[in-house]
Structures are given as structure tokens and as C-alpha cells.
Amino acid sequence: MSGTLGMIWYIIKGSINTLELYGITIVLSIPLGVLGALGKVSKSKLLSSVIGFYTWIFRGTPLLLQLFFIYFGLPHFLGINLDKFEAASITFVLNYGAYFTEIFRGGIISIDKGQYEAAKVLGMTYSQTMRRIILPQTIRRVLPATSNEAITLVKDTALVAAISMDDLLRNANQIVAREYTIIPFVIAGVIYLLLTSVIVWIFNKLEQKYSIYE
Amino acid sequence: MNMIQATNISKRFGNLEVLKNVSLSVAKGEVISIIGPSGSGKSTLLRCLILLEKCDGGRIEIEGIPIEAFDETGRRIPLPHKDVKDGVRKMGMVFQNFHLFPHKTVLENVIEAPIIVNKIPREEAIKEAEELLSKVGLLDKKDAYPSQISGGQKQRVAIARALAMKPDIMLFDEPTSALDPELVGEVLGVIKKLASEHMTMLVVTHEMGFAKEVSDRVVFMDQGEIIEDAPPEKLFNNPDHPRIKAFLEKIL
Ligand SMILES: Nc1ncnc2c1ncn2[C@@H]1O[C@H](COP(=O)(O)OP(=O)(O)OP(=O)(O)O)[C@@H](O)[C@H]1O
Ligand SMILES: [Mg+2]
Numbered sequence: 001m002s003g004t005l006g007m008i009w010y011i012i013k014g015s016i017n018t019l020e021l022y023g024i025t026i027v028l029s030i031p032l033g034v035l036g037a038l039g040k041v042s043k044s045k046l047l048s049s050v051i052g053f054y055t056w057i058f059r060g061t062p063l064l065l066q067l068f069f070i071y072f073g074l075p076h077f078l079g080i081n082l083d084k085f086e087a088a089s090i091t092f093v094l095n096y097g098a099y100f101t102e103i104f105r106g107g108i109i110s111i112d113k114g115q116y117e118a119a120k121v122l123g124m125t126y127s128q129t130m131r132r133i134i135l136p137q138t139i140r141r142v143l144p145a146t147s148n149e150a151i152t153l154v155k156d157t158a159l160v161a162a163i164s165m166d167d168l169l170r171n172a173n174q175i176v177a178r179e180y181t182i183i184p185f186v187i188a189g190v191i192y193l194l195l196t197s198v199i200v201w202i203f204n205k206l207e208q209k210y211s212i213y214e
Numbered sequence: 215m216n217m218i219q220a221t222n223i224s225k226r227f228g229n230l231e232v233l234k235n236v237s238l239s240v241a242k243g244e245v246i247s248i249i250g251p252s253g254s255g256k257s258t259l260l261r262c263l264i265l266l267e268k269c270d271g272g273r274i275e276i277e278g279i280p281i282e283a284f285d286e287t288g289r290r291i292p293l294p295h296k297d298v299k300d301g302v303r304k305m306g307m308v309f310q311n312f313h314l315f316p317h318k319t320v321l322e323n324v325i326e327a328p329i330i331v332n333k334i335p336r337e338e339a340i341k342e343a344e345e346l347l348s349k350v351g352l353l354d355k356k357d358a359y360p361s362q363i364s365g366g367q368k369q370r371v372a373i374a375r376a377l378a379m380k381p382d383i384m385l386f387d388e389p390t391s392a393l394d395p396e397l398v399g400e401v402l403g404v405i406k407k408l409a410s411e412h413m414t415m416l417v418v419t420h421e422m423g424f425a426k427e428v429s430d431r432v433v434f435m436d437q438g439e440i441i442e443d444a445p446p447e448k449l450f451n452n453p454d455h456p457r458i459k460a461f462l463e464k465i466l
Contacts, residue, residue, distance in 0.1 A: 117266055118313035118372075122327035122379060123303050132330060136317050213317050213359040 004183065007175055011187050014171030017085065018157045021167070022195075025092040025153060030146075032093065033100020038130065040105045051101060058098035064159055067091045071163045084165035096153060103145045107138035140210040147203035154195050168192070215278045217242050217304075217383050217414045218263065223272035225258055232258045233269065234438040240383070243412040247425035247446075250435035251461060256418040259435070260385045263416075264305050265298070276301035277382065306376030310388040312368040314360040314375070320347065321356040324375045332379070339378075346374040350404050366397030370404055377408075384408065386417040422465065426450055434458050 036055070039047045058066065071087035074080045082090070111134050119129040158169040172188035175181070218240040225233040232255045240246055248256045261267040263274060265281065274282040281301035283291040315323050324343035328334045334342075347353045350370040355363055360371070369389055376384060386405065390398040402424050408415065409428045419425055425432055425446060432449040434442045441455050453459055 112313070114309060114311055114313035115315065118309065118315070120266065121264055121302075121305070121307040122375070123299075123331040124327060128330055132326065133315055137315075140317070210317075214361055 004187075007184055008187055010175060011168060011172050011184060011191065014166050015168040015191055017160075017166055018168040019195075021085070021088055021092060021157050021160065022153060024089045025096055025157075026150065028093045029096035029100055032097030033104050034135070036097060036101030037104035037108055040101060041108050054094075055098040055101050058095050059102065063091070063095050063156060064162055066095055067159060067163060084160070084163050087163065088160045088165055092153070092156070096149065099149055100146070103142050103149070104138060106145075107142040108134060110141055111137050140207075140214070143203060143207050143210060147200070147207075150199050150203065151196050154192060154199065216240060216275075217244075217277055218416070219273075219275040219278075220259075220263060221273045223259070223262055223269050223274065225255075225262055225267065225269045232438050233262065235272070236435075236438070236440055237272075238433065238440065238443070240414060240416060242382075243414055244430045245409045245413075245415045245417065245428050246431045246433055247429040248416060248418045248433045248435060249420070249422070249425060249461075254435040255438045256435050257387050260307070260387050260416060260418060264307050264385060265302055266307075274301075276304050303379070304381055305383045305385055306379055306381035307385040308369070308372050308376055308387070308389050310391050312360070312365075312372045312392070314368055314371055316360050319357050319359055320352060320363070320371050323360070323371055324378050327375070328378050343374070343378055346377050347371075349377075349407070350374045351400070364397060365393045366400045369393065369401045373401075373404055373408075383414045383416070386415065386419070388418050388420065390419070390421060420465070422450070422462070434461075436461075 036051050039051045042048060067088065070091045071082065071084065074082060074087075115133055115137070116129060119133045124132070157167060160167050161170045161173070164170070168191055169188055172184035175184040216239045218238065220236065220238045222235045222237055223233050224231070224235055236255070236259060238246075238259070248259065250256055258267060262269040262282075269282060271284050271288055272282070273280060273284065279297050279301040280293055281298045283293060285291055315326065318326060321340065321343055324346060325336070325339040328339040328342065329336055344353060344356065347356055350373055352363075352367055352370055352374070355367060355371075360368055363371070373389075389405065390401050393401065398421065402421065405415070405417065405424075406428055417425075417429075429446050431443060432446045433440050434449060434453070434455070436457055442449055442453055442458055444453070449458065450462065453462070
């Protein structure tokens with residue numbers, strides 16, 4: 001394969017890793033964030049401070065440092081050996097889970113206390129109230145912030161270059177270094193834009209869906 | 215046996231004594247209005263009865279089942295969880311600000327608790343909900359969201375939602391205070407209809423005409439105490455307490 005087509009193909013191959021990391025992170029960090037938020041608003045002081053500690057660490061240090069720590073540090077301290085993709089996935093899930101925890105917690109506590117009271121006098125338990133009344137309303141409120149995170153994540157995946165994991169940007173960079181052309185960067189930029197556009201489109205649809213009742 | 219028997223209820227928020235040994239009994243089918251100045255503890259009393267607020271002393275029985283009790287030394291007596299749940303379930307409550315579930319349609323608001331709490335089959339819950347909605351005159355709005363209907367309509371949905379749990383007692387906390395004046399009538403109309411069906415009701419209200427017309431008894435609260443509990447003719451025309459006279463003169 002020659003020229004530009006070959007380049008595009010090579011960069012797309014790198015994108016597959018990027019997309020896999022992206023998918024795993026979204027699919028696991030959002031539920032982690034929901035659980036974290038529920039724990040943080042729960043009556044258990046212990047649970048809420050453990051989660052507070054977790055979000056403090058993961059929101060308070062650079063993602064890159066966390067990636068180094070999990071990829072280079074864990075084998076050193078705990079003897080756990082992770083491949084690059086595993087290390088990146090764990091780091092991203094924990095990091096984004098921390099942000100989602102705080103976003104969802106903010107959403108939950110913004111729901112009027114009257115909703116809890118109405119559910120309670122109808123005989124609903126706490127878990128029924130959360131599942132059926134509070135969380136569904138929270139979704140609408142956290143969509144804009146969640147959408148921001150989802151877009152940031154596309155770009156954050158490029159950080160895996162720091163542990164030399166093959167991804168979209170790293171593959172593009174390799175061609176640039178080899179062939180003295182910046183076209184791969186343009187191609188990479190276009191692919192990132194396509195990805196973020198798809199995500200923006202999905203979130204717009206979600207916002208439309210959830211705004212029918214407002 | 216009384217539907218509600220509350221004895222010497224006390225409640226404080228910090229240093230503020232909001233309820234001071236309040237006792238109230240409500241017989242089956244009775245409609246009782248609770249009136250009194252702002253801050254006198256009317257809402258707190260209702261909220262204590264349905265356990266939205268934990269009182270600090272006294273005893274509450276619903277249809278003979280104790281749901282809250284304290285011993286002589288003022289310690290809370292642990293009661294069987296199931297009794298408390300059953301007792302509380304005999305009451306429905308309607309709030310000043312409706313508190314409808316905004317993400318659910320009118321019909322979904324009404325069927326939610328019957329399905330989730332009472333585990334009634336969905337079709338049956340829908341059938342009953344539609345009957346209740348036509349009773350409050352809102353069957354044509356069943357697929358609307360709360361944001362799409364007026365305040366008076368919202369409050370009527372809230373009443374239907376509470377009735378869907380088949381309570382024996384309904385508590386209303388200023389059900390018309392958040393409404394534009396022209397919408398008050400439709401909500402009071404629904405409550406009057408319930409009164410004519412002998413629903414046992416406790417209604418906190420500032421609507422004196424309504425209190426006079428439908429109540430069997432009117433309870434006047436002031437500074438955390440019930441200072442008079444009498445039939446409406448007596449309380450409105452010839453109250454024992456000068457403070458009631460002053461209050462009525464001011465608002466009428
Ligand atoms: N959660 C709370 N924390 C602290 N103080 C409270 C709380 N709820 C009520 N109070 C106080 O208790 C007193 C009684 O309040 P309550 O709401 O029962 O009065 P009310 O008779 O219903 O008044 P209104 O007619 O204005 O509704 C008021 O002084 C109020 O400020
Ligand atoms: Mg009140």
C-alpha cells in the first residue's frame with residue numbers, strides 16, 4: 001500500500017487501541033462513578049470518607065503520574081505485572097471514575113429534598129427511591145458535565161504514548177518521524193475530531209431525550 | 215378506636231421547641247382542619263405523624279398500632295419495624311409544593327408506588343390509576359409530564375397519587391398555598407369530594423371558608439401548642455382564646 005492510504009491505514013490501526021481504551025473507560029468508569037456517588041451520599045461516614053479519599057487522590061494528581069505509578073510502580077511495589085493496555089485501562093477507569101463520582105454526587109444532592117419525602121410517604125425504600133426517583137432525574141442534570149468528560153477522555157487517551165503504548169497519535173507520530181511529513185498529524189487530528197463529533201452528537205441526542213419532561 | 219391517637223408529642227429543632235406536648239385524636243371519617251399563625255408548628259405536627267420528622271417525646275398510634283413511643287424516662291421505645299411500616303402506610307400525604315416526580319408522566323406518577331411498593335400488576339395499577347385520575351378530572355392529562363400542567367392540576371395529580379396507595383387517612387399540608395387564587399377552587403373541590411366520601415383527613419390550611427365548610431373540628435395551633443380544638447361554629451364564632459380572635463380578625 002502506498003502513500004496517504006497506507007498512512008491512514010496505519011493510523012487507523014493505532015486508533016483501534018485508542019477506541020478500545022476509550023470504550024473500556026466509559027463502560028466501567030460511569031458505573032464506578034454512580035456507585036461512588038451513592039456511597040458518598042450514603043449515611044455511612046466510613047464509606048463516604050473512603051470514597052472521599054479516593055477522589056482526593058485521583059482528582060488531585062496528574063493522570064500521567066497515575067499512569068506511571070500503575071504501569072511502573074505497581075510491579076515494583078506489589079509485584080503485579082500489567083501490560084501497557086491493562087495499566088492504561090485501570091488508570092483511566094480509576095481516574096475518570098473519581099471525576100464521575102463527584103459529578104454524579106453533585107447531581108444527586110441537587111435533587112429537591114421533597115422528592116425523597118414524596119417517595120417516602122408513598123412507602124418507597126431508600127434503594128427504590130434512589131433507583132426510580134433520584135438517579136433518573138440526576139441523569140438529566142449531569143449530562144452536560146458528563147459530556148465534557150467524555151470529550152476530554154478522547155484527548156486524554158493520547159497520554160498512553162508516555163508508556164509507549166501504540167495508539168492513534170503514537171502511530172501518526174512514527175510516520176512523521178520516518179517520512180518527514182506532517183500529513184499524519186492532520187489525519188490524526190481529523191480522526192480525533194470525528195470521534196469527538198460522534199460523542200457530541202450522542203450526548204445531544206441524550207439531552208433531547210431527557211429534556212422532554214422539562 | 216381512633217384513626218390517629220397522638221399523645222403529648224414534643225419536638226425541638228435545636229433550642230427551639232416547635233411542638234410542646236401536643237395531643238390530638240382523630241376518629242374515623244373525621245375531617246379536621248389545622249389553622250394558626252406561620253411558624254406555629256402545623257407542618258411539623260403533620261410531618262411527625264407520618265414520621266418524616268422524628269419527634270422527641272410522646273406517643274403516636276395509627277388505628278391502634280403504635281408507630282412512635284417513649285418511656286417515662288424519655289427514651290424512645292423500639293417498635294417492631296413491620297408495625298411502624300404498616301402504620302405509616304395507612305396515611306397518605308399531600309404537600310404544599312406537590313413534589314410530583316418530574317421525569318414521570320401523570321399516569322406514571324400515580325402507578326409508581328402501587329407497582330413498586332405494593333407489587334400490584336401493572337395493568338391493574340393502570341386501571342385503578344385511570345379511575346382515580348378521572349375522579350380528580352385529569353384523565354385527559356394522563357400522558358402529560360408535570361411540567362406541562364398547571365399548579366392546580368399538579369396538586370390534583372398529587373392527591374390521586376396518594377390515593378392510589380389506598381390510605382385510610384390523608385394528610386394535607388397547605389395544599390392550596392402555592393396556587394394562583396383562581397386554581398384554589400379545583401383542589402378544594404377534590405378535597406371536599408373526599409370529605410363527602412368520609413375519608414379521614416387532617417388539613418393544614420389558610421382557607422378559612424373551606425375550614426368552616428368541611429371540617430368536623432378545627433384545631434388552632436399557636437407557638438407549638440394546640441390552644442383550641444373545637445367544631446368550626448364554635449372556633450370561628452366564639453373562640454375561647456383571645457389570640458384566636460385576634461388571628462381571625464387579622465386574616466378575615
Ligand atoms: N428542619 C427545621 N430545622 C429548624 N427549624 C425548623 C425546621 N422545620 C421547621 N422549623 C421551625 O419550626 C417552627 C415551626 O415550623 P412549621 O413549619 O411547623 O410551622 P407552620 O405552622 O407549618 O408554619 P407555616 O404556616 O409558615 O407553614 C418554625 O419556627 C420553623 O422555623
Ligand atoms: Mg407549614
